[in-house]
Amino acid sequence: MTIKQVNVASRRSVKLGNEFITFEVGLVADIAEDGDADTIIKQLFEKVNGQVDDQIEESAKSLAT
Numbered sequence: 001m002t003i004k005q006v007n008v009a010s011r012r013s014v015k016l017g018n019e020f021i022t023f024e025v026g027l028v029a030d031i032a033e034d035g036d037a038d039t040i041i042k043q044l045f046e047k048v049n050g051q052v053d054d055q056i057e058e059s060a061k062s063l064a065t
Helices: 037-064
Strands: 005-016 019-030
Touching: 005 037, 019 037
Parallel strands: none
Antiparallel strands: 005 019
16 A cells, blocks of 8 residues: 555643643645655654644743733
8 A cells, every 4th residue: 555645633632720722733745656654654743743732832831921
């Protein structure tokens, strides 16, 4: 089976103050025929997880001020 396109998403709900907030990021990427799908998928998950982490950190900072 050849993977030509991949869609990855990261979603996390956290309690900030008295509320639960859900953060989500998704990416879609095309994979070249000679591309290493496993490596690309791993890199995409690292990216979306990092973006969710950044969103949570920014929201926590803004609520703390």
